[in-house]
Amino acid sequence: MKFPALLAAALFLPIAVSAAPDPDDWDQVLKEAHGQTVYWHAWGGSTSTNDFIQWLAERVEDRHGVVLEHVKLTDTADAVTRVLSERQAGADEDGAVDLIWINGANFAAMKEQDLLFGPWAESLPHRAKVVEDGVIDTDFGTPVEGFESPWAKAQLVFMHDSADAAPFAAMEDLPGWAAANPGRFTYPQPPDFLGTTFLKQALVSLVDDPERLQTPVDEKDFATVTEPLWSWLDALHPYMWRGGAAFPASGPAQFQLLTDDEIDIAPSLSPGEASTAIANFQLPDTIRTFVPEDGTIGNVSFVAIPYNSGSKAAAMVVANELLDPEVQLRAQDPAILGYGTVLDMDKLDPGDSGAFAALDQGIATLPPAELGEALAEPHASWTKAIEAEWIERYGAR
Amino acid sequence: MTRILPAFTLVALFGPVAAGLVGTLLPAAGYLPAAGFHEPSAVAVARLAAWPGLIPASALSLGTGVLATSASLVIVVLIVAGWSGTRAFRWIERALSPLLSVPHAAAAFGIAFLIAPSGWIMRLAATPLGVTRPPDLLILGDPWGLAMTAGLVAKEVPFLLLMTLAALQQARPGEAAAIARSLGYGRVTGWLKTVFPLVYRQIRLPVYVVLAYSMSVVDVAMILGPSTPPTLSVQIVEWMGDPDLEMRLVAAAGALLQLLLVLGALVLWRAGEKLVARYGRRWAAGGARHPGDGPVRALGLGLTVLSAGAVLAGLAALAIWSVAGFWSFPDLLPESLTGRTWARHSGDLAEAAVDTMAIALIAALIALILTIGCLESEARRGTRLTPTGLWLLYLPLLLPQTAFLPGLQTLLLSAGADTGHAPVIAAHLVFVLPYVFFSLGDPWRAWDPRHGLAAAALGASPARVMLAVRLPMLLRPILTAAAVGVAVSVGQYLPTLLIGGGRVATLTTEAVALASGGDRRAIGAFALAQTGAALLPFALAIALPAMLWRNRAGLHV
Numbered sequence: 001m002k003f004p005a006l007l008a009a010a011l012f013l014p015i016a017v018s019a020a021p022d023p024d025d026w027d028q029v030l031k032e033a034h035g036q037t038v039y040w041h042a043w044g045g046s047t048s049t050n051d052f053i054q055w056l057a058e059r060v061e062d063r064h065g066v067v068l069e070h071v072k073l074t075d076t077a078d079a080v081t082r083v084l085s086e087r088q089a090g091a092d093e094d095g096a097v098d099l100i101w102i103n104g105a106n107f108a109a110m111k112e113q114d115l116l117f118g119p120w121a122e123s124l125p126h127r128a129k130v131v132e133d134g135v136i137d138t139d140f141g142t143p144v145e146g147f148e149s150p151w152a153k154a155q156l157v158f159m160h161d162s163a164d165a166a167p168f169a170a171m172e173d174l175p176g177w178a179a180a181n182p183g184r185f186t187y188p189q190p191p192d193f194l195g196t197t198f199l200k201q202a203l204v205s206l207v208d209d210p211e212r213l214q215t216p217v218d219e220k221d222f223a224t225v226t227e228p229l230w231s232w233l234d235a236l237h238p239y240m241w242r243g244g245a246a247f248p249a250s251g252p253a254q255f256q257l258l259t260d261d262e263i264d265i266a267p268s269l270s271p272g273e274a275s276t277a278i279a280n281f282q283l284p285d286t287i288r289t290f291v292p293e294d295g296t297i298g299n300v301s302f303v304a305i306p307y308n309s310g311s312k313a314a315a316m317v318v319a320n321e322l323l324d325p326e327v328q329l330r331a332q333d334p335a336i337l338g339y340g341t342v343l344d345m346d347k348l349d350p351g352d353s354g355a356f357a358a359l360d361q362g363i364a365t366l367p368p369a370e371l372g373e374a375l376a377e378p379h380a381s382w383t384k385a386i387e388a389e390w391i392e393r394y395g396a397r
Numbered sequence: 398m399t400r401i402l403p404a405f406t407l408v409a410l411f412g413p414v415a416a417g418l419v420g421t422l423l424p425a426a427g428y429l430p431a432a433g434f435h436e437p438s439a440v441a442v443a444r445l446a447a448w449p450g451l452i453p454a455s456a457l458s459l460g461t462g463v464l465a466t467s468a469s470l471v472i473v474v475l476i477v478a479g480w481s482g483t484r485a486f487r488w489i490e491r492a493l494s495p496l497l498s499v500p501h502a503a504a505a506f507g508i509a510f511l512i513a514p515s516g517w518i519m520r521l522a523a524t525p526l527g528v529t530r531p532p533d534l535l536i537l538g539d540p541w542g543l544a545m546t547a548g549l550v551a552k553e554v555p556f557l558l559l560m561t562l563a564a565l566q567q568a569r570p571g572e573a574a575a576i577a578r579s580l581g582y583g584r585v586t587g588w589l590k591t592v593f594p595l596v597y598r599q600i601r602l603p604v605y606v607v608l609a610y611s612m613s614v615v616d617v618a619m620i621l622g623p624s625t626p627p628t629l630s631v632q633i634v635e636w637m638g639d640p641d642l643e644m645r646l647v648a649a650a651g652a653l654l655q656l657l658l659v660l661g662a663l664v665l666w667r668a669g670e671k672l673v674a675r676y677g678r679r680w681a682a683g684g685a686r687h688p689g690d691g692p693v694r695a696l697g698l699g700l701t702v703l704s705a706g707a708v709l710a711g712l713a714a715l716a717i718w719s720v721a722g723f724w725s726f727p728d729l730l731p732e733s734l735t736g737r738t739w740a741r742h743s744g745d746l747a748e749a750a751v752d753t754m755a756i757a758l759i760a761a762l763i764a765l766i767l768t769i770g771c772l773e774s775e776a777r778r779g780t781r782l783t784p785t786g787l788w789l790l791y792l793p794l795l796l797p798q799t800a801f802l803p804g805l806q807t808l809l810l811s812a813g814a815d816t817g818h819a820p821v822i823a824a825h826l827v828f829v830l831p832y833v834f835f836s837l838g839d840p841w842r843a844w845d846p847r848h849g850l851a852a853a854a855l856g857a858s859p860a861r862v863m864l865a866v867r868l869p870m871l872l873r874p875i876l877t878a879a880a881v882g883v884a885v886s887v888g889q890y891l892p893t894l895l896i897g898g899g900r901v902a903t904l905t906t907e908a909v910a911l912a913s914g915g916d917r918r919a920i921g922a923f924a925l926a927q928t929g930a931a932l933l934p935f936a937l938a939i940a941l942p943a944m945l946w947r948n949r950a951g952l953h954v
Contacts, residue, residue, distance in 0.1 A: 039900065045914035047741070054744055071900065072910050078638045082898060085642065085810045088431035096898055183533035189624055192913075246538045246624060253915030260515035260726040261530045281723045282916065396450025396626035 021313040023123035034065040036314035041079035042101035044072020066314040094310030104140040108380040117305040119146025126323035131344035141379035148302035151322040153340035154270040155298035163286040165264035171205035178239035184264040189247035213378035255282040272338025275362025298374025325352040334362030402770025420804025424649035432642035441646035450626030461542040462612030465549035473557040475697025478588035493555040498884035503924040505620040507711015523727035545622040564599030583687025590681040613797030616890040630799040656800035719921030738918040753903040760825040761882030764833040824892035833882040840874035873942040880934035887931040
């Protein structure tokens with residue numbers, strides 16, 4: 001009986017503890033990264049994103065000898081849970097997660113509980129080219145402080161089928177539009193990211209004092225502050241697709257509904273997404289996007305490295321590669337991904353900025369002027385509270 | 398060896414189940430040190446009770462499970478009673494056998510593509526009716542779970558039919574049916590009155606398996622079931638994925654409730670059996686010769702063809718979507734065909750296929766070794782599988798997966814054990830092993846022991862008899878059992894998802910993950926690849942023995 005006990009002991013012996021790499025010594029980081037494997041936990045529900053990550057994996061392998069594995073999540077929270085449970089189990093070395101596509105509440109939760117490695121993001125070589133902007137430094141009300149590195153900008157827009165329907169003017173007009181076009185509007189079921197963003201968009205537009213949403217949620221006035229949202233939803237739901245009794249599971253699931261002409265208007269998480277989907281046969285070419293007159297909320301996608309990643313150097317190399325102008329250009333190309341770049345055109349070489357200027361934004365993408373400036377996301381603490389209340393009211397009847 | 402392997406088999410079957418149940422019970426009782434709960438309390442139960450969807454989700458689980466099981470059983474009984482021994486029946490048997498190994502998720506996707514308001518059936522009707530927009534009907538994900546029930550029935554009919562056919566061989570219904578017919582009973586009536594009671598006794602456990610499975614299935618419920626609220630099992634999986642570790646307590650309490658629901662439903666079903674038996678005896682003794690035999694036969698055939706046709710047409714729809722260019726409503730076929738979807742996903746598909754097959758082959762191989770060890774030990778000691786032994790084999794299939802897999806994951810994490818391929822294979826083995834055992838058991842026991850005696854008389858040791866005589870002669874059933882094992886493993890969603898911790902991506906988990914994105918082309922490609930992975934081993938199991946033993950024509954076992 002001794003043998004199995006010894007074997008078990010040998011199996012569970014921690015692998016030699018290595019010191020965390022110093023982000024400021026980039027040559028050393030590159031050296032250490034060579035041969036490491038990065039498990040990037042990223043939402044896997046969109047085929048164009050999956051293809052992009054696959055392409056990136058080939059690029060970092062060729063250029064830096066880093067093996068990038070995409071772990072496809074249905075919900076980013078899964079990766080947060082993973083790291084949290086690993087810490088509680090004492091698995092502080094070489095955890096399952098090396099890099100997470102993250103922002104908002106998940107970032108706030110991880111930073112607050114010291115689950116993140118850092119600060120490192122401001123030491124990346126490509127960081128100097130990133131635009132200086134409030135949304136880069138503050139993620140849903142939480143200071144970023146170098147614990148996550150940006151890679152894409154998004155702003156909520158609405159897709160509409162120009163062959164069937166005209167846009168609505170403002171958020172408060174949507175229930176009226178739906179009543180006139182019953183069954184032709186829907187949004188993904190919260191807590192889907194886009195579904196929740198749609199709720200926050202409505203909230204920001206409907207409340208009397210949007211400033212209140214920039215501070216943490218409080219049980220005392222949650223009901224009063226969010227009341228306009230619920231009465232607005234109560235008016236909207238009966239006229240929605242399937243009478244509001246069923247919802248698409250995610251943003252891309254709405255593409256099929258638009259293609260089949262089941263609906264005419266649906267929210268979208270990024271201005272270029274619709275153009276990309278048209279190029280991939282996932283949407284008809286009559287789809288256009290619009291922004292209601294009171295503007296829409298925007299946010300930035302980041303990548304973060306858990307404290308117990310065994311491949312921190314390689315994870316930083318991937319994060320830096322994501323900021324490479326060539327990679328950013330590819331991400332912005334609506335034929336590929338259609339994500340907004342986080343780079344500042346004025347800080348780029350003329351050749352690079354020229355390539356961005358020459359990019360065909362796609363038939364359904366609004367020019368920056370029409371997109372307007374993004375409204376701030378509510379403080380991260382509102383997200384959970386709104387989701388819970390939505391589920392209570394509409395998600396479990 | 399013959400002593401150790403049966404012991405290993407028990408450990409492989411019940412180790413993960415017992416560990417998982419402990420991992421469920423403790424958090425359900427409020428004890429989860431990893432999340433900061435060190436004292437037992439009622440917090441888990443209280444939070445479960447506070448979930449507004451509790452009653453509808455539980456009712457949904459119970460309703461869809463009982464309905465799917467009853468409907469599948471009725472269809473199987475009608476087709477066997479009305480048509481066994483006919484040419485149509487042989488045709489159905491041949492068509493349904495491969496459907497057994499079509500993974501549940503792939504079948505569910507195919508059916509979704511058929512019955513959605515924008516699906517093939519509606520497209521067929523749309524052009525003649527002049528409809529250009531799909532109707533706003535709640536067919537997929539209807540709150541009563543009818544779409545989900547239909548999907549389950551289509552997959553459970555082949556399973557129950559093959560189980561019934563195996564039972565029929567033992568029940569020897571020929572004489573009873575012949576006597577009944579000579580007394581003037583109609584085909585269906587005579588079969589129901591004389592053969593059914595014998596057969597049902599044999600298929601009772603498989604019926605219970607169908608009931609437990611249908612009540613707690615996750616992948617089919619995610620694809621075809623409602624979402625406001627979802628079924629209890631789907632909700633448990635969602636709670637397991639919540640970043641708030643406290644939700645694991647609620648998930649554990651939910652898992653316990655799911656277990657009680659299934660046990661309750663089994664008791665209820667047993668009571669129903671007694672009731673049917675009492676009225677059935679009176680009906681059998683009543684002497685009516687053929688009440689409605691003709692229409693009942695037609696109904697049985699119609700329902701069977703419908704359920705098999707749904708799966709086959711669904712697979713065809715998957716195949717077309719996987720090569721479709723732009724394809725809008727109400728066109729019956731896409732505007733153009735393209736290999737783009739397959740090319741785009743070839744890398745992902747290949748990676749997932751390698752993982753899928755590696756896990757399935759290892760699990761099937763271990764199951765095969767353990768099964769042969771048990772059967773050989775049985776043969777050498779001259780014992781037969783006792784009813785208790787049979788129940789033990791069925792037990793892991795009768796417990797809902799959602800009752801012990803979340804607990805197993807929590808336990809693995811608390812123990813600091815790494816997730817990955819080995820734990821996933823161990824979890825798959827729990828479900829693969831019983832089916833491999835059922836598949837190999839009868840042919841193994843039917844082998845004529847005089848072959849072994851002759852070899853022993855020539856001086857061969859027991860080990861040599863097994864390796865040189867018995868295994869080669871039983872190659873075909875052994876390969877078939879392995880193929881069954883591979884098909885079961887390929888279809889597993891929850892064990893891969895929960896125990897793999899995201900690092901193990903099989904064709905099944907990839908396909909179900911795509912469900913939320915609604916990209917029908919990608920879903921078509923992955924679901925088709927998943928079906929191929931399950932079916933290919935069966936083709937090999939048929940082809941290989943024929944090739945290897947082409948110079949031994951007499952070797953038909």
